[in-house]
Amino acid sequence: AATAAFVRAIPKAELHVHIEGTIEPEHAFALAERNAVTLPWATAEALKDAYRFDDLQSFLDVYYQVTAVLTTVADFADIVTAYFDRAAAQGVRHVELFFDPQSHTGRGVPMSVVMDGLWSAVSRSVETHGLTSSLILCFLRDLGAEAAAETLREAEPYLDRIVGVGLDSAEAGHPPAAFHDVFAAAALFGLRRVAHAGEEGPPAYVVEALDALGAERIDHGVRALEDPALVARLAEERVPLTVCPLSNVRLRGVDSIAQHPLGRMLDAGLLVSVNSDDPAYFGGYVGDNMIALHDDPRYDLATLRVLAENSFRSAFLDDDTRTALV
Numbered sequence: 001a002a003t004a005a006f007v008r009a010i011p012k013a014e015l016h017v018h019i020e021g022t023i024e025p026e027h028a029f030a031l032a033e034r035n036a037v038t039l040p041w042a043t044a045e046a047l048k049d050a051y052r053f054d055d056l057q058s059f060l061d062v063y064y065q066v067t068a069v070l071t072t073v074a075d076f077a078d079i080v081t082a083y084f085d086r087a088a089a090q091g092v093r094h095v096e097l098f099f100d101p102q103s104h105t106g107r108g109v110p111m112s113v114v115m116d117g118l119w120s121a122v123s124r125s126v127e128t129h130g131l132t133s134s135l136i137l138c139f140l141r142d143l144g145a146e147a148a149a150e151t152l153r154e155a156e157p158y159l160d161r162i163v164g165v166g167l168d169s170a171e172a173g174h175p176p177a178a179f180h181d182v183f184a185a186a187a188l189f190g191l192r193r194v195a196h197a198g199e200e201g202p203p204a205y206v207v208e209a210l211d212a213l214g215a216e217r218i219d220h221g222v223r224a225l226e227d228p229a230l231v232a233r234l235a236e237e238r239v240p241l242t243v244c245p246l247s248n249v250r251l252r253g254v255d256s257i258a259q260h261p262l263g264r265m266l267d268a269g270l271l272v273s274v275n276s277d278d279p280a281y282f283g284g285y286v287g288d289n290m291i292a293l294h295d296d297p298r299y300d301l302a303t304l305r306v307l308a309e310n311s312f313r314s315a316f317l318d319d320d321t322r323t324a325l326v
């Protein structure tokens, strides 16, 4: 409890959280009922029992099925509000929220519904929750580059509502370089660029994300440690890495928090932060991730504070806003 109070009191920015991964099972069933959507599980308990994953794909299979409960503007607004409630309660001051428009437009939900719903909550987060927030549109890498380009075209009317673009979904076999053109187009629109790399994919995907996509931040990046030259570059260039410890354990990228490479990443001088990824699925929100780390003596309170400070250094914030938040 003392740890929880300390963690809550440290200002934190969350930079790696997928809004579709924040739908708690009970909320999923409430939305399913409201929209007359049938989920392939009988109850919220049965859905929770399905949260035993072997790898990223086995998680994504569940995640995309649950996403189908979202159909209206109010649904998108409500899940953001529910996430902000939990994040604010754990001391989060700033959020850069990922969303996966193709997981909705692919089911016939218009881009306008997605954008209007998310924006109604994001645009009011300072008033409602005392936190700043922004949106990062992610392309689903397993759907390919042409679908990503089409998604960016559909998002053009809403570019003033997003701060950047990202790349997520099934990593293995989907190297970043295929998305060179759509990331270049996003850069010309003035958007920031991030990419998931080195979660399940090899260190070479991290290099490609930097060189081919111009990624300014790497999501996960834990496998970068397998390549000493890459580690040296990431340290030298102060490339932020958004690490998600409970996610990596639940998706079996690492065996346990004790085995997690975060400590070695800190020792190597990397700019790492702690994030929740898909908190409804992986056992907790950003504060819960820090509390789980603290069970390991490497992550003492001073180290947790450094990780939280790093989250603001890694954020897409102007200096005045950053100073006001920490």
Ligand code: HPA
Pocket (backbone or CB within 6 Å): 018, 021, 056, 063, 168, 169, 170, 171, 196, 199, 247, 277, 278
């Ligand atoms: N990795 C890749 N894609 C994702 C994830 C993740 O952890 N969560 C939601 N989409």
Ligand code: ZN
Pocket (backbone or CB within 6 Å): 016, 018, 168, 196, 219, 277
């Ligand atoms: Zn992620």
